[in-house]
Amino acid sequence: VTTARGHRPPQGEPVLDRAFALLRAFTAERPELNLTELGRRSSLPLSTARRMAARLVELGALERTPKGRYVVGVALWEIASLAPRSLGLRAAALPFMEDLYEVTHQHVLLAVRDGGEAILVERISGHGAVEILYRVGGRVPLTKTGVGLVLLAHAEPDVQQRALSEAAGTAAGQAALRRTLAGVRRDGMAIFRSGDPWQVVSVAAPVRDADGTVAAALSIVIPDGQANPRHLVTAVRAAARGISRRPTVG
Amino acid sequence: VTTARGHRPPQGEPVLDRAFALLRAFTAERPELNLTELGRRSSLPLSTARRMAARLVELGALERTPKGRYVVGVALWEIASLAPRSLGLRAAALPFMEDLYEVTHQHVLLAVRDGGEAILVERISGHGAVEILYRVGGRVPLTKTGVGLVLLAHAEPDVQQRALSEAAGTAAGQAALRRTLAGVRRDGMAIFRSGDPWQVVSVAAPVRDADGTVAAALSIVIPDGQANPRHLVTAVRAAARGISRRPTVG
Numbered sequence: 001v002t003t004a005r006g007h008r009p010p011q012g013e014p015v016l017d018r019a020f021a022l023l024r025a026f027t028a029e030r031p032e033l034n035l036t037e038l039g040r041r042s043s044l045p046l047s048t049a050r051r052m053a054a055r056l057v058e059l060g061a062l063e064r065t066p067k068g069r070y071v072v073g074v075a076l077w078e079i080a081s082l083a084p085r086s087l088g089l090r091a092a093a094l095p096f097m098e099d100l101y102e103v104t105h106q107h108v109l110l111a112v113r114d115g116g117e118a119i120l121v122e123r124i125s126g127h128g129a130v131e132i133l134y135r136v137g138g139r140v141p142l143t144k145t146g147v148g149l150v151l152l153a154h155a156e157p158d159v160q161q162r163a164l165s166e167a168a169g170t171a172a173g174q175a176a177l178r179r180t181l182a183g184v185r186r187d188g189m190a191i192f193r194s195g196d197p198w199q200v201v202s203v204a205a206p207v208r209d210a211d212g213t214v215a216a217a218l219s220i221v222i223p224d225g226q227a228n229p230r231h232l233v234t235a236v237r238a239a240a241r242g243i244s245r246r247p248t249v250g
Numbered sequence: 251v252t253t254a255r256g257h258r259p260p261q262g263e264p265v266l267d268r269a270f271a272l273l274r275a276f277t278a279e280r281p282e283l284n285l286t287e288l289g290r291r292s293s294l295p296l297s298t299a300r301r302m303a304a305r306l307v308e309l310g311a312l313e314r315t316p317k318g319r320y321v322v323g324v325a326l327w328e329i330a331s332l333a334p335r336s337l338g339l340r341a342a343a344l345p346f347m348e349d350l351y352e353v354t355h356q357h358v359l360l361a362v363r364d365g366g367e368a369i370l371v372e373r374i375s376g377h378g379a380v381e382i383l384y385r386v387g388g389r390v391p392l393t394k395t396g397v398g399l400v401l402l403a404h405a406e407p408d409v410q411q412r413a414l415s416e417a418a419g420t421a422a423g424q425a426a427l428r429r430t431l432a433g434v435r436r437d438g439m440a441i442f443r444s445g446d447p448w449q450v451v452s453v454a455a456p457v458r459d460a461d462g463t464v465a466a467a468l469s470i471v472i473p474d475g476q477a478n479p480r481h482l483v484t485a486v487r488a489a490a491r492g493i494s495r496r497p498t499v500g
Contacts, residue, residue: 026332071334074333074371076333077327078364079276080322081386082276095375114324114325119324121324126345138331
């Protein structure tokens, strides 16, 4: 799990490593675990898992359900809400996202990059919006989403190179992706069509911090064929610029 | 800080205690700290703070800014987003909150109780909304907000008794608050006027889990005197019931 999330397992502080192994045992598919599952998924002996889980409950990082199962605690979320790249950014972005949402009543997404993936920081969706896979707090691929392409186009060369080799096996494929990224930088926006099975198109633009560095990406996702995505470009770029001017970004 | 957040400092796992002391050093007012500040605010020796902070950076729980200061990491937020009482609840609530937002373009709040306080899980606010203090991830008092009164009215007797003695010194004050809470339970909603300096009024209703237990509270907050809050009661109660029917709640 740790490698999938792009963080090296550190050496020499076993208690902390175990605590995070326990916390990382929870996933969107399995947000509620009993002690046996916790032990298995974190690769910890049952007695260690029990003791660590009890400590984490005392610290508010875990909570127990009425049935005695474990879930991630709202007090951990309270601390995590102070991450500038999650809720701080989101607070700056939300009024602009609301405006975009009212134009389409589909999806409006906000994402930041973490290593070779993007994390979805916010998503506003209507009742009747087309179904998409991505949830807030979840990871999205850099080369298969509009927000991802924007973040990748402005990433360090080594991140781009790794993404290019993973996403496109052939030299021709890599060259095509390189041209796409150059286009995203030149135009200040990305248009990405998902193809099957979702058949959605996203229009994405970069959000910059005070130094002009790309800190996040904003997008509208609509059903493909419903509206001309080019007509949404100005609205998305204007909203992304509006967010960039807010002092809380970066 | 730990006592203010309602969690006892646990005994016997000093590394974990120190790690959480470090994480709790960050606040909404000070989301970015240098090493000296980290040490002072977590009451740890500088060398310990440096070593722990480095580990937490490796684990993704902290990040370093280009200037070398520390912030809470988006990877911690990624784990915390799995807390059922934060983003799980929020995912169920958001479409209904959007609908309420479009009625007023003011504030729509969603909160859960943690000990003797409430934590704001979600807030939707327009550009032109009246200014209110509360931020997502922050704490709000049980006796001085609409969502807080709803949560308090359905809390265990000992939580109610503690809140009553803290909020209302005199026996007459306590009796008045008791009557208010009984009214909230009877009517299935709370109307709360903030008075100075905000002059807002909130209309709140309970969100229940599958067992009928009150899991959260939903509210609309509008400027006092702008609209009759009674006219919003049906909309808020209907939205709260809609959220309660979603399988992800509780």
